[in-house]
Amino acid sequence: MKYSGEISPLKTDLSILNKLGLEQQPIGMKFLFNQPEGVPKLNGGVPMCLMPEETRKNGPFYADKDNFVCAEPLFLGLANDDPFSNVGLIGTKCGLDIFEEARANRRIYDVLPRLKNGTCNYLLFAPLDQLKFDPDVLTIVGTAKQIEIIMRAYTYSTEFMYESKTTPVIGCSWTFAYPYISGKLNYITQGICFGHNARSVSKPGNITVSIPFNLISLIIENLHQMTWELAAYGDTREEYTERFKRVTSSSHIADNRD
Numbered sequence: 001m002k003y004s005g006e007i008s009p010l011k012t013d014l015s016i017l018n019k020l021g022l023e024q025q026p027i028g029m030k031f032l033f034n035q036p037e038g039v040p041k042l043n044g045g046v047p048m049c050l051m052p053e054e055t056r057k058n059g060p061f062y063a064d065k066d067n068f069v070c071a072e073p074l075f076l077g078l079a080n081d082d083p084f085s086n087v088g089l090i091g092t093k094c095g096l097d098i099f100e101e102a103r104a105n106r107r108i109y110d111v112l113p114r115l116k117n118g119t120c121n122y123l124l125f126a127p128l129d130q131l132k133f134d135p136d137v138l139t140i141v142g143t144a145k146q147i148e149i150i151m152r153a154y155t156y157s158t159e160f161m162y163e164s165k166t167t168p169v170i171g172c173s174w175t176f177a178y179p180y181i182s183g184k185l186n187y188i189t190q191g192i193c194f195g196h197n198a199r200s201v202s203k204p205g206n207i208t209v210s211i212p213f214n215l216i217s218l219i220i221e222n223l224h225q226m227t228w229e230l231a232a233y234g235d236t237r238e239e240y241t242e243r244f245k246r247v248t249s250s251s252h253i254a255d256n257r258d
Contacts, residue, residue: 001132002037008134012217022142025127027052028135031180032122036062045069049172049201051125060126075173077117091169098194108167113178136180138211147207153222154185169194179212186210
């Protein structure tokens with residue numbers, strides 16, 4: 001892979017993520033204006049929500065508009081302002097039967113995170129074990145227990161609040177575009193978004209967390225510093241009640257200050 005003004009070498013050692021024992025490898029991806037060099041193009045049409053699965057199977061690739069088969073152009077800034085899509089008829093009983101009327105469906109397009117028109121022509125994907133570039137967004141899929149560790153690393157030194165954002169459809173825009181545009185971490189429970197269900201993207205109940213580039217090193221550093229398995233998680237209800245009483249007592253706090 002040739003590095004450029006858009007693509008730089010991976011800056012952070014992400015190997016600690018292997019300790020999570022994830023069933024699926026984390027994925028790094030980038031939004032690019034210029035075609036990347038030294039990486040193959042994706043073969044055929046693949047919806048963006050399945051591109052992580054594709055890169056896990058076949059290694060790094062780039063994709064362009066010829067590969068998109070779903071709503072990707074709407075939030076990648078590649079689509080013209082299409083009245084038929086924006087009016088919301090696709091999701092009504094005349095289409096996919098998700099919404100009562102077009103008025104409910106059309107609100108999606110008022111809040112959907114979108115890249116500026118013409119600023120993204122290519123996507124670049126790679127699985128963790130072949131990730132050589134610094135990703136714009138790092139996505140991690142796991143059980144609630146596994147992702148809880150990631151979320152705690154996010155707030156460990158920052159007090160950032162947990163916030164999940166998505167819409168009933170076009171969930172991939174919230175997985176990829178939203179964290180890139182906003183700089184905020186996002187997480188989505190699989191089984192919530194229509195397209196993810198229709199395409200069997202992941203096990204219902206799994207959680208996908210999307211980490212923008214500006215938070216990756218912070219979260220990795222906190223994973224190195226913090227306790228992963230908290231003692232309280234092994235308590236019975238009664239034991240935790242006693243633990244809570246003990247640690248919240250003024251004498252306990254005073255002893256620890258000394």
